[in-house]
Amino acid sequence: MKKGNNKTVWTFLFICVVMLAGCSTPEKETVALKDAYQGKFLMGAALNVDQIEGRDRAGVEIVKHHFNSITAENCMKSMYLQPKEGEFFFEEADRFVEFGEANGMHMVGHTLIWHSQAPDWFFTDEEGNDVSRDVLIERMRNHITTVVGRYKGRIHGWDVVNEAILEDGTYRNSKFYSIIGEEYIPLAFEFAHEADPDTELYYNDYGMGLEGRRNGVVSMVKSLQEKNIPIHGIGMQGHMGLGYPDINEYEKSIQAYSELGLTVMITEMDIIVLPFPSSDVTAEVSLSYEYQQEMNPYTDGLPEPVATVWEEQYVDFFKLFLKHHDKISRVTLWGVSDATSWRNDWPMQGRMDYPLLFDRDYQPKPVVNELIKLGKEQ
Numbered sequence: 001m002k003k004g005n006n007k008t009v010w011t012f013l014f015i016c017v018v019m020l021a022g023c024s025t026p027e028k029e030t031v032a033l034k035d036a037y038q039g040k041f042l043m044g045a046a047l048n049v050d051q052i053e054g055r056d057r058a059g060v061e062i063v064k065h066h067f068n069s070i071t072a073e074n075c076m077k078s079m080y081l082q083p084k085e086g087e088f089f090f091e092e093a094d095r096f097v098e099f100g101e102a103n104g105m106h107m108v109g110h111t112l113i114w115h116s117q118a119p120d121w122f123f124t125d126e127e128g129n130d131v132s133r134d135v136l137i138e139r140m141r142n143h144i145t146t147v148v149g150r151y152k153g154r155i156h157g158w159d160v161v162n163e164a165i166l167e168d169g170t171y172r173n174s175k176f177y178s179i180i181g182e183e184y185i186p187l188a189f190e191f192a193h194e195a196d197p198d199t200e201l202y203y204n205d206y207g208m209g210l211e212g213r214r215n216g217v218v219s220m221v222k223s224l225q226e227k228n229i230p231i232h233g234i235g236m237q238g239h240m241g242l243g244y245p246d247i248n249e250y251e252k253s254i255q256a257y258s259e260l261g262l263t264v265m266i267t268e269m270d271i272i273v274l275p276f277p278s279s280d281v282t283a284e285v286s287l288s289y290e291y292q293q294e295m296n297p298y299t300d301g302l303p304e305p306v307a308t309v310w311e312e313q314y315v316d317f318f319k320l321f322l323k324h325h326d327k328i329s330r331v332t333l334w335g336v337s338d339a340t341s342w343r344n345d346w347p348m349q350g351r352m353d354y355p356l357l358f359d360r361d362y363q364p365k366p367v368v369n370e371l372i373k374l375g376k377e378q
């Protein structure tokens, strides 16, 4: 071959390599989390409205590539679905379900009966007084029947009751409890089952590794089972911070819930690096602390040693989930990118936290590859 020809071939090859590199985004080069955990458990993400409506395109691409289960972060809560009695707003929830169907995803409806993010009218009459037990039961029935009925055969599982049991195992004194009594829980499950007999029904709560709540949830579930009320799974929210929850206690809960014959799901995982402003760490969304600069130390980026400890905690918990993959059907992250995580604003507004697997620029953090390696090894 002539010298000139050789040069042409090399130039051509060089151009091809450059073009190929330019065509593939870093996202596509990464093995998907959902594929690494195939056959173990579903990998889920909570979707916010910008993702559901396609405005957050980078977020949507991550969801499509890495996740095979989705939960609506807010738009299926009662204050959004039924802001006024009898006036339902389904636009965003419909888009959510269409997104899941278009992408062949498992879908979770979150959440039917919760003391928080429920509209005030739900519990009061025209004078602002508490409604009677019968009226509240009727409102519950109507809400659940309308919502679950609308998505019958399309939503795979519902968080029927959210956060009903306290740390000491007693019932939370919510309006549902104070007006109806503990019977509101079996009623909610019955109404949901009547509206869609084929969908799965879950109880979901935070701090589910705590012994007191564990015992309370176990006895509440047993009482449902004694009455033959359908319940299929337990959602352990998984809002964590550096060093908590205690992983051994968390494991005991996975075991205890599974021994009830139910599937266990990690439903709202995130690990914050910022200090929690109170010694009593919860995920009670009504908590709100005044902004303090010293509680927001990482506005210029996360120091390497902190990032390492954070990453190790994700890896340790995923090792635990893999160890119990026969009991766990799904692990869902509560969001996609740190840029839009609720933890930047809760329990203190305006902080910069780093709780999720993708950074503020929607790039996978190194932990993503660690988790993929881990999933593929097992």
Ligand code: XIL
Pocket: 073, 074, 162, 206, 237, 268, 283, 285, 342
């Ligand atoms: C949070 C959302 O992420 C926030 O956007 C919203 O402002 C408050 O609720 N437990 C739950 C979730 O079950 O629904 C909550 O989601 C977080 C705690």
